[in-house]
Amino acid sequence: MKKVIYKQFGDESVLELVDQAIPSIQKDQLLIRVKAVSVNPLDWKVYGGEMKLMSGSGFPKSVGIDFSGIVEQTGSATTRFTPGNAVIGLLDVFKGGALADYVVVKESNVALKPANISFEQAAALPVTGLSALQIIDQLAAVGPNQDVLINGATGGIGVFAVQIAKKRGASVTAVVSTKGVDEAAKWGADTVSDYTKQSINVLSQRFDAVIDLSTKLSFTEAKSLMKPSAVYVSTLPSPLTLAYSFINNLFSGRKSKVLILKSTVEGLNALTHLAEDGLQIVLDKSYSINNVREAYQEARRGKGIGKSVIVLD
Structure with missing residues (x-):
């Protein structure tokens, strides 16, 4: 699978697209096939080295916090989702890892995607x-x-x-x-x-x-x-x-x-209900994962309205 990593702190030039094996899951986890990932200012603060105390200094590191996708596999101890469910979710804000074809996540960090919004809109919602x-x-x-x-x-x-x-x-x-x-x-x-x-x-x-x-x-x-x-x-x-x-x-x-972001099941469910009730989700631009450096360069300029997302196929 494709995944975005970096092996040192710096600007967008440190971001690499590499091939890795699809990760395996434990009994309390889900394997999600990622459809879209949002671009967050916290991403470039972390890979730029501004958050070393929270993110640590070990490499390689991963990028991407919130995502939308489809449940591919469920652990034996999970109860809320089945393969084929469309979902939204987020990973550890200082470790990332959503910019990949597949992610592993605990079901407490995932909610069903509202049916009335696209995968791109859904990815822009959690963080x-x-x-x-x-x-x-x-x-x-x-x-x-x-x-x-x-x-x-x-x-x-x-x-x-x-x-x-x-x-x-x-x-x-x-x-x-x-x-x-x-x-x-x-x-x-x-x-x-x-x-x-x-x-x-x-x-x-x-x-x-x-x-x-x-x-x-x-x-x-x-x-x-x-x-x-x-x-x-x-x-x-x-x-x-x-x-x-x-x-x-x-x-x-x-x-x-x-603000120190905390993910909860209650919060994610509240968001999905707001989206179902017509919460406006504004997208600026969409990018391919092959253009990840361009996506972050443009987002850092801060000229857009709403969120940019990176789309994976």
Whole structure:
């Protein structure tokens, strides 16, 4: 089978497409024939060496976190799936391995694919969808009549965060580039701010939650936009950020929280139900696995709306 690996940290040039044997499974695992894999910013942070403390320094390493596919084989102790089931799932966020013709996964990290979405759309759902759910429902605890600012609202997480925050009854201000203005409005944002025309720092409104998905708005900068007991959420889980947040939250009414993605069966099932109920899944581009370097190079430029996916046949 084909699989993407790398043997040293670096840019996209370290990514290699190699042939390997199809892996065997243990009794509590599933063998999935992969149909599509999404491109995540965490991927290039890991293969770029920014997450060494979490990913380790042993090589070779694998790439790709969330995927869609078809169950090929089931272990004797599994109970929820049968061969032929179409599924979505995700692997360890710091180890990856989804960019391969086949992956081995525990059934707790897999859910049935909603029938009303494609395999490409399904692959774009787990990581960013679970991230949005965790941010909105747990870290920011968004509820009715709250004011929420989402900075970087047209990225993979932002597409879902806007929609889920609206479902929770919040008033949402989305900060986007010019080409994302109309899209954010379609997803339900009450106010859309074009950062190319107006700096986020001049917004007069104060918010119950400031969610930075661009990684460019620091907690220090966000404080001027926050109500006295507001929450700031970052998606950069560095040791320094985690330590700063812990210390700040001991003394300040304005809380700083960091997303550390956790996969649960309940979360995956909640996502599939949202998709079945019409959650908009926005795809930017699709690539062949043979063009994996190009896929990551273009995604890193950050000019797209929604998620890019890599398709395997």
